[in-house]
Amino acid sequence: MHLPGISGNKDGTGVFRGQGALSHLEEILPRYKNILIFNDRDGFHPCGAAAYFKALGEKLAGRCALQYVSYSGKALPIEDVETKYLEIKHRAGIDLITAVGGGTVIDLAKIIAIAYSNRCESAAEVLSSPNLDNRVDLLFIPTTAGTGSEATSFAVVYKDKVKYSIDRPGLLPAYTILDPMLLRSLPTPVLHATVLDALAQAIEAIWARGSTAEAKEYARQAVRLILANIEPKNTIERLSQLQEASHLAGKAINISRTTLPHSISYPLTSHFGAPHGIAVFLTLPGAAEFNYHTTGETVQPGVRPADVEKSFSLLFSLFGVENIKALREKLSAIIIRLGFGARLRDYGIREGDISFIADSASTKGRIDNNPRRATRDDVLKILKEII
Ligand SMILES: [Fe+2]
Structure with missing residues (x-):
């Protein structure tokens, strides 16, 4: 499900850029019914995105439901992915997964998107089953200027402090919002x-x-x-x-x-x-x-x-x-x-x-x-x- 008229990359990604680009949420979100919003617990409010989502959620009440999943870890351990997956695993009909944050939050959303798409018992199954891919639309809103995770088909996760890279074509997002206003509060x-x-x-x-x-x-x-x-x-x-x-x-x-x-x-x-x-x-x-x-x-x-x-x-x-x-x-x-x-x-x-x-x-x-x-x-x- 892609909106018409977006400047698209050849991989089909719709990228919205520039000051105030966050306002494109008003066009994107009403297309979906059940929306998950992964966010960086420490940065979501200061960057201004939380207030924007809240206002939009009120406006869209009855048409679509927003559920928030906050995370504040750094190097992403698989145990944390499991805990977050449990929060949403039994929710039916999620049709858009959003991540607002740095590379860790985006990677968390990516791994859970694969687990959810395939009704996995545990998120760890994603590590052991290379054929499982994501099938839910993704929307990534980076709030740092670093990993570029919103532009890659891979995610990094740690198991027993050893790094695993998950690499699946379905992890490229349908939409990306690059709004520099979200970076202003970054230390x-x-x-x-x-x-x-x-x-x-x-x-x-x-x-x-x-x-x-x-x-x-x-x-x-x-x-x-x-x-x-x-x-x-x-x-x-x-x-x-x-x-x-x-x-x-x-x-x-x-x-x-x-x-x-x-x-x-x-x-x-x-x-x-x-x-x-x-x-x-x-x-x-x-x-x-x-x-x-x-x-x-x-x-x-x-x-x-x-x-x-x-x-x-x-x-x-x-x-x-x-x-x-x-x-x-x-x-x-x-x-x-x-x-x-x-x-x-x-x-x-x-x-x-x-x-x-x-x-x-x-x-x-x-x-x-x-x-x-x-x-x-x-x-x-x-x-x-x-x-
Ligand atoms: Fe890197």
Whole structure:
């Protein structure tokens, strides 16, 4: 069920953009009868979306029913998905699932949408049954400028602190609302951590083994927009451009998938609590240098050293640098400029921890998507440089 006249992507996604785009809810919601609204417990009210939904719910009373599901966790454990699934599992006739929040809330909605579509006994069935897909219409309203989860067909969930990626075509939403007004109440450190995620995703999409010309084009636009908005300014224009960049980076990794820095980041988040964007960006400068030195012996199957060289030519031109040393320095400077420490010890990680991190850093589908093959020793070396 799609509305006519929406600027659609080729994947059929209806995207509403710009200040006040939230008002498109008035056209979308009346098309449905039973609507679930997943939301970030801490951000839903401050960003203004809660009041908007409440007013609209009153207006639509008797025509459609709205049910809210709040969540406030960070790295999404499957136990939390189960608890939230129980809240809605027995409700009949849900025909629209909405998520208002950052990547975690959107991923929660995605996994529950698959479980609900297939009348699963438990949400964990989604992890063990790769053929189950979502069949309910989805509407995603991001309130951060980071993961781009609204533009991807995958969701991340943790089981026993190990990261699982669920990847199903039915997870692309029917509608996306990108309204920069929703980002105004985001605390600056949260905004900036999510910007680091978006920038890392765009850079990784350029060098990824799975990259294509289309992915590179989305990534190129995302990097441009982020670099033009690094300087912290509190303007709606900056928020709008960062939000668009995050969406473009999401579209890029939806094609290319992510690589080594994302692979290493998962234990940093699940065991040491480093926010996702920071956890990814910590190893990004080292991973860039590591990938730059790809040779015929170390390149992944399906990639040529010349492809890696071309990716770095694009990165050098985007960042206005001439060599890998300058690129690495520029990347390290960005994490500091956005207000964060660039070393592992800034997040309570000590020398004695890095062997364990290297053991847990090999995430299938991520490390093997890196253009250069990376061994445990390679990961250890990257980590040691930033202890
Ligand atoms: Fe990410």
